[in-house]
Amino acid sequence: MFFDSLNYMLFVPLLWLVYQFVPDGWRWAVLLTASVAFYLVLNAPLLLLALAVVILSTYFLGLRLAQVDDDRARVRYLWIGIAVNIAVLFLIKYLRRLVEWRIPDAHSDAFWSHLFVTLGVSYYTLQAISYLVDLYLGTAEPETHLGHLALYLAFFPKLLQGPIERAGDLLPQLRAPYRCSYDNVRSGLLLFAWGLFKKAAVANRLAIYVGSVYRDVHAFGGVSLLLATYMYAIQILADFSGYTDMALGVARMFNIRLTQNFNAPYMATSVADFWRRWHISFSRWILDYIFKPLQIQWRSAGTFGVAAALMITFLFSGLWHGAAWTFAIWGALHGTYLAASVFLKPWRDRVWASVGLEKHPLRRVIQVVVTFNLVAFAWIFFRANSTADAWYVATHVFAGMPAYVMAVIAHAPEITHLKYLWDPILMEKGLRSFVLVIIAVTLMLAGGVVQRRVRIRHQPLWLRWTMYYGLLLCLFYLSIYDDMGFVYFQF
């Protein structure tokens, strides 16, 4: 029951209706039952068992952590908690590899395939670790109500793909009394519809083009590879931020504010700035629980210590996405970008000053373009099916470019040869399909600007409803629904 399925669109309103008639003291039970039911329909019994182990171990270890004063005992409970969560994470993520080592065709067996589902485990285990570390550091209060803690870890809108919530942000909201808010329902529904548009109209449309190139990169030349890579940068943003909007929208209908995971990441002026805007809840997690301890541990090494901490942190980030060289290289690339920026920091302002752009608005434009291209380059490794494919794309994006540019120039005056402007991968799917992609992406960009700059609830009635109907029309005419799933479900 994914967010873009009809079942989910029936499940949420029904749950919301039931929620209105339940006393405050039992609302947690309704949401927890719904969350377990949501997880149950994945038909993956091992996942439910893993969730139960994580909830119970985190609950009891959290209570012990809060009760004992002896620091050694507290450290022991913390490490047991971290070990349990990491063991669950590894077991679920690598069960398939372990089993296929003995039974090579296990994935095609119905019994085993149910046990190989990994949805959500990467998110709730990280969240459980953050809860235990925050208790140890004294930055969070222990949750004594097992039901509230279970819901904190398993709340269905964020169960499969985050955001990774902090105890201090989410737990107080789960305990708060509920009063139906028209404004929250209205803005929640709107956010859900907007997220669905990003996923179904933008990400799913772009996925057709990106998939056709990345499925067999060797069959394509430079222009196709370049376009597919830029398209993937937009696809993954639309896919993941679309999912997040849907999660935040549904949670808001129940008066729960989840963490915003995205803040115009491709407007970042540096890679460090990108990580403050992209998958924010995960960035905060790796920053607080991996980077900071390493940085403090290695502080005597100065800049080298910071650079090493950044490399390790982003290698972890890469490997968290999957045990593949492509993800490791993606993480290492971001680690390298950030480590290099630490070394270059003292020179940066001097370089801008030397070219007369220190305070010039053009500086920001250049920084945004350069950062976007660095990030897009790293996405090649994230998206490619193998390191060999990624290397081919990385080394061939500009191959054949001069010939392409010459052809475009040569045929520019001939309107009938406009097709030369379009790349073969675009023409292959037809001009209509490509125009729809352009419209969908443009609407997403425009909608992002409206979202940031316009307070929709303060607009006149006619304008608000025009926007709502406009969004619905776009959903009807531009969406593509199939079984593509969300990119970040796999992690």
Added chain:
Amino acid sequence: MIRNDLKRAILEALKLEDWQLEETTQAAEVPGWDSLSHVNVILAVEKKFGVRFRNIEVLKLKNVGDLQLLLESKLKAATAGN
């Protein structure tokens, strides 16, 4: 009230001329005090006062007031040791 020598050490590490630092001031409220420069602030304080903080003590810090309390506890321990 944040002691002046601590304030100076923090501001010098962040290359700031002046900035109001209270007990409740958090790193994010001070220009340039981000996750990357945090370690420079800690190193500068350790160097200026000749103390060494434990890693866990640094990770538990929530605001400038916590840093001042930690520093004073270290200075007191050093004086008692002498």
